[in-house]
Amino acid sequence: MKRISKIMLFLFLSASTLTGCDDLLEVDSNRLVFVDDYDMTSANDTLYSMFGIFSQLQKLSDSYVLLGELRGDLMDVSENSGLYLKEINDFNISGKNPYTNNIKDYYAVINNCNYVIQTIDTSIVSGGNKVMYKEYAASKAIRAWTYMQIALNYGSATYFEKPILNVEDAKQVYPEYTMEELAPKLIEDLSPYKDIEEPSLGGLYSYNTSDSYFPIRFLLGDLYLWLGQYENAANEYHDLMFKRGYGIFNNIYENNLQVTNGAFTGAYVLWGIGLNGWMGIFDDSSLEDITSIAATNDYGQQFDLDSLVLNNMVTPSALAINKWDTQKYYHSTSLDTLGDLRKYGSVSNSPLTASRFITQTTAATKKDYIYKYILMNPISVDKKTSKRIMPYRTALLYLRYAEAVNRMGKPNLAFAVIKTGLSKLSMQNKKVIPQHELSDPLPNYMDFTDLRFDTSIGIRMRGLGNVDKDSTFAIPALPALADSILYVEDMIQNELALETAFEGNRFQDLMRMAIHRDDNNYLAEKVAAKHKSNKEAIKSKLLVRANWYLKK
Amino acid sequence: MKNYLNILNMNRVTSSHKLISTITLVFLLLSTTLVKSESKIPGDTHEIVLTGLVRDAHTKKPVNAAQITVANKNISAVTNEKGEFTLKIKSSKDILSVSAYDYNNVEVPVKGRVSVIIELYSNQFSNYYKELDGLTGSKKNSSIVSSVKSVDDLSKTGILAADEALQSAFGGDVRAISRSGVAGSGASLFIRGINSLNANAQPLFVVDGVIWNNLYDVESIHEGFFSNPLDNIDSNDIESISVVKDGTSIYGSKAANGVILIKTKRGSSMVTKIGLNIFTGITTQPSSVPMMNGEQYRVYASDLLGTKGKVGNDISNFEFLQSDPSNAVYNTYHNNTNWNDEVYQTGTTNSYLINANGGDEKALYYFSLGLANNKGVVKTTEMQRINSRFNADFKLTNSFNLGLNIGFSRVERKLLDDGVNFYSSPTWLSTIKSPFLSPYNFTSSGELTPDYARTDSLGIGNPSGVILTSLNNLKKYRFNIGVLPSIKITPALTLSSQFDYSLQKTIEGRFVPMYYTPERLIPEFGISRNEINSQVMRNTTVFDDTRLTYEKRFGENNHLKAILGWRYIHNYYESDYVEEHNSGTNNSTTINGDFDYLQVKGINNLTKSLSNYMNIDYDFNNRYFLSAAVAVDGSSRFGNETKGGFSLFGRSWGVFPSVNAGWVVSSEKFMKNIDFINFCKIRTGYGITGNDGITDYESMAYFSSIRFMDRANGLVISNLANTSVQWETTAKANVGVDFGLFKDRLSLSVDFFTSNTSDLLVMRTLPDISGLGVYWENAGKMENKGFELSANWKVLNFKNLKWELGMSVGHYKNAVTELPEGQYTTSVYDGEVLTAVGQSAGSFYGYKTLGVFATEADATTANLKIQNADGTFSNFGAGDIIFDDKNPDGIIDEKDKQVIGDPNPDYYGTISSKISYKRISLSTLFTYSYGNDVYNYTRSQLEAGTNFSNQTSAMNRRWTAEGQITDQPKAVYGDPLGNSRFSDRWIEDGSYIRLKTVTLSYDLPIKSNFIQGLNFWISANNLLTFTNYLGVDPEFSSNNSVYYQGVDAGIVPQTKSYYVGIKLNL
DSSP states (O other), X not given: OHHXXXXXXXXXXXXXXXXXXXXXXXXXXXXXXXXXXXXXXXXXXXXXXXXXXXXXXXXXXXXXXXXXXXXXXXXXXXXXXXXXXXXXXXXXXXXXXXXXXXXXXXXXXXXXXXXXXXXXXXXXEETTEETTXXXXXXXXXXXXXXXXXXXXXXXXXXXXXXXXXXXXXXXXOOOEEEHHHHHHXXXXXXXXXXXXXOOOOOEETTEEGGGGSOOHHHHHHHHHHHHTOHHHHHHHHHHHHHXXXXXXXXXXXXXXXXXXXXXXXXXXXXXXXXSSSGGGGXXXXXXXXXXXXXXXXXXXXXXXXXXXXXXXXXXXXXXXXHHHHTSEEEEXXXXXXXXXXXXXXXXXXXXXXXXXXXXXXXXXXXOOEEHHHHHHSOTTSOTTSOEEEEEEEHHHHXXXXXXXXXXXXXXXXXXXXXXXXXSHHHHHOTTTSOGGGOOSSOOGGGOOOSGGGGGBOOTTHHXXXXXXXXXXXXXXXXXXXXXXXXXXXXXXXXXXXHHHTTSSOHHHHHHHHHHHHTOHHHHHHHXXXXXXXXXXXXXXXXXXXXXXXXXX | OHHHHHHTTGGGSOHHHHHHHHHHHHHHHHHHHHHHHHHHSOOOOSOEEEEEEEEETTTOOBOTTOEEEXXXXXOEEEOOTTSEEEEEESOTXXXXXXXXXXXXXXXXXXXXXXXXXXXXXXXXXXXXXXXXXXXXXXXXXXXXXXXXXXEOOOOSSXXXXXXXXXXXXXXXXXXXXXXXSSTTOOEEXXXXXXXXSSSOOSOEEEETTEEEOXXXXXXXXXXXXXXXXXXXXXXXXXEEEEEEOSOOXXXXXXXXXXXXXXXXXXXXSSSOEEEEEEEEEEEOOOOOOOBOOHHHHHHHHHHHHHHSOOOTTXXXXXXXXXXXXXXXXXGGGOOOOOXXXXXXXXXXXXXXXXXXXXXXXXXXXXXXXXXXXXEOSBTTOEEEEEEEEXXXXXXXXXXXXXXXXXXEEEEEEEEOOOSSOTTTOHHHHHHHSOTTSOSEEEOTTSOEEEEEOOSOTTSOXXXXXXXXXXXXXXXXXXXXXXXXXXXXXXXSEEEEEEEEEEEEEEEEEEEEOSSSSOOEEETTTEEESOEEEEEEEEEEEEEEEEEEEEEEXXXXXXXXXXXXXXXXXXXXXXXXXEEEEOOSSTTOOSOOSOSEEEEEEEEEEEEEEEEEEEEEEEEETTTEEEEEEEEEEEETTSOSSOSSSEEETTEEEEEEEEEEEEEEGGGSGGGTTOTTEEEEEEEEEEEEEEEOOOOTTTTSOEXXXXXXXXXXXXXXXXXXXXXXXXXXXXXXXXXXXXXXXXXXXXXXXXXXXXXXXXXXXXXXXXXXXXXXXXXXXXXXXXXXXXXXXXXXXXXEEOSSEEEEEEEEEXXXXXXXXXXXXXXXXXXXXXXXXXEOTTSOXXXXXEBOEEEEOOSHHHHHHHTOEEEOTTSOEEEOOTTSEEEOOSSOSSBOSGGGOEEEEOOSOSEEEEEEEEEEETTEEEEEEEEEEESOEEEOHHHHHHTOOSSSSOOBGGGGGBOOSTTOOOSBOOOOTTOTTOTTSSBGGGEEEOOEEEXXXXXXXXXXXXXXXXXXXXXXXXXXXXXXXXXXXXXXXXOOOSOSSGGGTTBOOOOOOOOOEEEEEEEEEO
16 A cells, blocks of 8 residues: 555645646747737837727728729729629629628728727826827727628628637627617717727828728718718718818819810819819828728738729729710800819829739720729839728718708708808808708708808819809709609719719618618619610619628 | 546546546556565465577577576576576576577577577577667567667668668658658658648657657748758767657657657767767769750740740740841750759768767766768758767766766758749759750850850749859757756665757758849739848757656566656747848848848747656566556647646646557467467557647737838737647557567567547638638547558578568558548649548549540530639630549539549558678668659649740640640640649659668678777668659658648659768777
């Protein structure tokens, strides 16, 4: 028995060695940051997280634009497009499609946001400010936008607010929400933070990181708009315009045809890249930029839009070109012509070479290509600097506002956004806004008394001359208010095409309007119009709402 | 027992684990009680008087002064001049050990006899009864119960790294595949099949008791090169190498792939001995596969141009068609260059090692200093090694000993990129470069200049220029110091420890020149004219193995050795890599941070592992052997909620038990009359081991740094905590028999084994919501079944002439048996490897072909097509390959892929012969592999017919005209229909038999006080190879990964080499 006890002693010894081994097996790394070691207690910590989130966000940029436009009516494929772009164009998408099988990239943004939101210490105060509150709110906004994209593209989104940090959590089942279910959640989540300022992390090359945030009021406006809570939407949009001074102002981004002796002389005034030409909107010093997603081809990231354009793999649709060409440019009652000047900032056919595929050129073909992307991603600039897309800008804000107030039964107010601009004067001019759309006092969302809005002009005036003076450009007399609303919504839809073509919002806009009209045909007809041989097939496919969404 | 299990909370342990653990523990406790009771039984008191005769097996002449001892009992005798002895033994079951000068020792069981005749064989024969180095120290072969093979003399070979000897030494016991013809590059090793897919599948290296990090997956920046850790050891410093194939549970979670024990020499006697080993040799330059000559190539290239379509401004492509000698470019395109000779040379190898050992009662030491250099068969490549080793044993007091091991080595290499690389590998460029071009430049008027020509108009670099201006080097240092104190607490109980610190540092620099290499477009960066890379790798290991050893004999027949130990490894691996492009000149050859496209990356991995182990060896009367081991392992790599093992102190621990048993049947009385079997041992064992070769930090959630807009750093979640990730578990069962037949004339050893790996690490897709792609899960299963056979026959045994034949066969059948996410493929050098249930690991997965369409009509009838990237379809036409449309839809796509080959051999091993005549001996060794398929990647490039690379002469029969019946498709630029895709066209039978070495050795009859021995030897390697394989060499291993087996990536082949050596003992 003595030996047995000896052996038991050995066992005991070995067990006691184990006791100390928790430390013995503890490891760290110089290269990785472990979750336990990453508590955000200083602004520096959140800086890395914000840049981390931006780096994930840029993976969504190609998909955002291509899904928004190629499925719409303004962008088309060509014989160069390749299988995957054609699949999107034809609503016949295979599982291998790189632009649609990347749903995990959306959740990567969400999960990184979740981590910041959960971890950030919002109580830290420096100089009287809750310094890290801004990052907290900004992360919530980015998360909300990303959730919206999932729900809008895929029909529903898996909703979770805690960061997924281990495999077990990743395998849990979380609730799945459609846009209608998701929007109230997001509204509730965002509302308390709508007055928090955005963080200021400075510039990177010519790219200003202040452009990387999604204003909470814009998001709230969009969410209310989807839900049909139009007054809330109008208020949020209005307050954003008001608080940030976002306006469609005279002599900013305006293009005119030069007139000499009562005739167009063909020369453009205020033309060229700069703050004054409409093309300046897409310049990196744009005043109209509300939110850009920065992208790069560096460090294993991929951003293809400019290359797709230059290789003629996505093209403006004939329908889009025709839309610009058939608008009436109004100088005066005696002088008008056809053609929207915004076309020239949107499409071009002057020769350019591709940046990523150096050997290829479309120069010889002289085909129309989407110039907006080249303006946003200039070839001449060192490629390490920013490329980007611009999901939110001032004109979109105004057109969304118009959509909301129109649906509230104020088509003339909405029409003013397009034709005359929103200012104290417009509000007082009964010809612009008839009495029945006014009240006393004016509701918050109609308050444009501030001096800053005195120079407001209609969105359309920036490309089509003095449309504010064109009496033929008006809402026709229609039997019922409801008819006028639908008429104006159609005009807004048309204006969205002329103004924000190729920017990524087209399909979502058509979806929303069709849903509000409860008329699938509205979307189906518009999109099918772009197609040639398979027009009917596309139309009948899109008459089924389930086909508007991608398969997960 | 139950209580014990409960203490450890072993409810997560699998039932087989439990069973073996229980057996182990029961055995552990029983053996002690058994020992107790056994020792109480009064011994067999009556003595037996045994008389015997010891004689030479051939001459039957008596052997004088042979020593006879009874194993483990203090009884011995010495023969007289008539060879006779008398011994008083106490048991008729005793075993006699007989040894004599110049003879191999033998063991003879008495088996109840009263007189025995013992025949001895010359020590020129191999010896079964030698001592082997096993997992718990050295042991007589006859009493080893696990499957162990050992080799102890690596002199008289021209090898520079220990693993290069394994194939010759172990044959069927280890599947050792030499990596390449680069000196010291070693071999990929697989013991008993393939026991892992995604983790390490290479065996554990234990050098002088210390576990080495084998760095199996560390990639060199030099393409085609593998920095082999074992080239730090001079083969002449090696005392023995043992391969332990089962019963390895003492190494727990590290032993699933078997263990290779390397023991370096130590001082053994107080007599000072000095040894000198010198050898020198040459390596011949490799041959090439038959390629097109200049004129054939010219026709081929113009064919290709015709299919290139729009040439645009590439008009210079046509220059080579210039047939007017008066034209200035004519001379450039009318040469006859043997590019092989431009690149290859005869290699040389020299190795010197001097060692001394000796000492006194207080201390014994071994010291060696070695120097080796090698000039490679590729011009300018070379290797230099300096190594030194100091092993000492100090006897400080009667009970306290201290060992000291110090080793240092420095290996410097000059290298060139190797293998299929259209950019910077001179060997590959020499293969594909058109013979009608010259290495030298011609002036615009057609005059030859002494300057090297730049990349030619067909886009192929100049190998001569690349060799001249490349600057690729590798410097490797390894230093280790080990301290081994040992205290005898009681005569039976020893506490010993082995502490070792090692540092290995590798510095690599690579400069790829401009002008002589083609310009390349680096996606997302731009044009690269040349490239500079640098990599620094550091691996430091702190190792400690402390054990209590209890060894005692109870009574006369019981012997017990128990070990309880703790092993701890702290391994830190760091590597930093920098890449830049466009240095602007071929004189700026080092990284400076200012060139284009700077890229940096690196790894810092800290791994800690702890093992608590126990081993008990028990034998009864040298007839019955039982050995049990159990290890309880923890590692920083394991999650803390693993499915296997148990949890304690917030961590998961794996339990790895094994039991092995042996029975020397021949010592039993009932074998008395079976004369032809003089020795027979049956071994069996079952054990569980693990594989901890999983990625570091896998079990932890972490962020990693990411660049945002080139300037800012961001942190993103890049790994989710995987708390259940754990070791792979391999259960091995083994049954083996060792025979000595016909008075030891024939020895035979057969082992049958099965091993089942569960918890196989497989890649699984994470749910989308994680935002990440994949994670590792222990969910797959794989099995290996096979046998190993070795035989040794003393064919002739005359006084002067002796001949011994040996052979070994290894066989395994590997199959994946469970995959949670179904089959998947891995892309390997443009090919694809399938992992699927029921298939062997590494199976080639591609298209089957049925020849070439001779006519357009045939093609139209077949109506096969492919879908292009833009969604349109293209039809196969005349001259295109007929792919097997397995999924008969008329479209050749991935649904038509099928298994087209298996790189695993059916049989592999060696055949050896040793003939001795007086002092001369001639050893011959054949190695073979049968039934393995090879993916000839080089040929897939050289018979693709898609670009301006020179092609093999087989492409002369390519399809060129309607109606032509041939096996080679037409040449079409860019291969729009994918005729050269991965298909059975590139899969070949890789079976071979090779005359690996022939060694002639002569012992000079010098016996003086000064010179103890002098031996001359000459040796030739790879003299003959019989194979149907179309490549240069059927034996290669481009990568240690299981998926890369059998892929011929065109790395410098092994060639014939010749060595002369001298071995002097003073």
